[in-house]
Amino acid sequence: MTTILRGNIIHAPAFGTLETIPRGYLVLEDGIIQGVFPDLPERYGGCPVEDCGQALIMPSFADLHLHAPQYPMLGMGMDLPLLDWLDTYTFRTEARFEDTDYARRVYRQLARELIAWGTTRVAMFSSRHTDATLILMEELENAGVTGYVGKVNMDRSSGPAQEGTEESVRETLRWLENCHFAHIKPILTPRFTPSCSDGLLEALGKLAAERNLPVQSHLSENTGEITWVRELHPDCGQYWETYDKYGLWKPGTLMAHCVYSDRREQEAMAGSGVWAVHCAASNLNLCSGTAPVRELIARGVHVALGSDIAGGDQLAMSRAAVMAIRASKIRRMEAGGDFLTVPEAYYLGSTAGHLYFGGGAGFEIGHKLHAIVVDDSSLPEPARELTLAERFERSIYLMEKEHIRAVYSEGRLLPRPADGR
Numbered sequence: 001m002t003t004i005l006r007g008n009i010i011h012a013p014a015f016g017t018l019e020t021i022p023r024g025y026l027v028l029e030d031g032i033i034q035g036v037f038p039d040l041p042e043r044y045g046g047c048p049v050e051d052c053g054q055a056l057i058m059p060s061f062a063d064l065h066l067h068a069p070q071y072p073m074l075g076m077g078m079d080l081p082l083l084d085w086l087d088t089y090t091f092r093t094e095a096r097f098e099d100t101d102y103a104r105r106v107y108r109q110l111a112r113e114l115i116a117w118g119t120t121r122v123a124m125f126s127s128r129h130t131d132a133t134l135i136l137m138e139e140l141e142n143a144g145v146t147g148y149v150g151k152v153n154m155d156r157s158s159g160p161a162q163e164g165t166e167e168s169v170r171e172t173l174r175w176l177e178n179c180h181f182a183h184i185k186p187i188l189t190p191r192f193t194p195s196c197s198d199g200l201l202e203a204l205g206k207l208a209a210e211r212n213l214p215v216q217s218h219l220s221e222n223t224g225e226i227t228w229v230r231e232l233h234p235d236c237g238q239y240w241e242t243y244d245k246y247g248l249w250k251p252g253t254l255m256a257h258c259v260y261s262d263r264r265e266q267e268a269m270a271g272s273g274v275w276a277v278h279c280a281a282s283n284l285n286l287c288s289g290t291a292p293v294r295e296l297i298a299r300g301v302h303v304a305l306g307s308d309i310a311g312g313d314q315l316a317m318s319r320a321a322v323m324a325i326r327a328s329k330i331r332r333m334e335a336g337g338d339f340l341t342v343p344e345a346y347y348l349g350s351t352a353g354h355l356y357f358g359g360g361a362g363f364e365i366g367h368k369l370h371a372i373v374v375d376d377s378s379l380p381e382p383a384r385e386l387t388l389a390e391r392f393e394r395s396i397y398l399m400e401k402e403h404i405r406a407v408y409s410e411g412r413l414l415p416r417p418a419d420g421r
């Protein structure tokens, strides 16, 4: 089936490149992109056109690091640094997800909100609970969110959220046996080195190799955390080596934060194909620091963005992109270097994440459509006619979910919440 969307098409096929096609045509065959055209090619002449008018048609967002069981504490508990924040607020909030009815309610709302904000791909942490994790995966799948979800593993220093080592491995196997979703796949998720015993890290590394599973965790987020890791693993020169030691440092491994990753750690990432997920809001809220995003990119590390709720206080990836820009300006004021531009931050919050999952660079031919249609007509009346690049910039800064008129995921137009989804 041929579908043609017409509107102001905007995408970022490369870091720092923004392409705009005024009132162009986006042609799909069974949800797969056939091309973007300023004028409709003759061969599509007879096909119906879905005209989005003056709205912006842009690739959707991808959130490569967030904690689903922290959604209930969104916008709260911002008065402590990482380790105290985990002990005081986070572990006890996550412990609530033992209750599957509660999990169902929270995760249904989260899944709908992700789509409402135009996030169609995620790499997400659940809690340690197998049943709640399966509920989360089901709710995401039903809402049209795609990507990875991980049952969290943590068998030490994790307060009421802790599990036994054997239990952790056994439950991980039970979870994997029950993951039968079309678009939500499992990712192994040792929370971070301090909350996993050596035995657990070893078991997870073996599982990752045996079943060819991807891995996500946290790296070099906070100075107290780094000191603790050094005490726990005196044989490792740097934090990343604690993951490498157990086979968890491999192509496609996602490492959130990397605020304090120095040249050696960055080179280890680039050399192994490990991705850095930059979570600027969380890094500021928890007083962690500002990550060396440009350095990472210059050294050849793949970087994407994460909301990291609820260390981050905003689910919207447009806002995560804005926070990445602000954090880069703080870093510039303190250490020099260039800040991130709006097209660069959008690339990291959209294209980079889609590429991680094997999607296209912008509206690349041959890939399933992941897109949002943004109606900016209710934003302040401008003093003069704006270029598409200016409208794009303003939309990234000011977009509310009400401006997102339509969301496409895996080539499919998702029903709107008002339609009784």
Ligand code: GUN
Residues within 6 Å of the ligand: 067, 082, 086, 090, 191, 192, 218, 221, 282, 308, 311
């Ligand atoms: N490190 C270990 N767990 C967490 C978490 O839940 N949030 C953040 N920001 N860092 C962590």
Ligand code: FE
Residues within 6 Å of the ligand: 065, 067, 218, 256, 308, 311
């Ligand atoms: Fe996190």
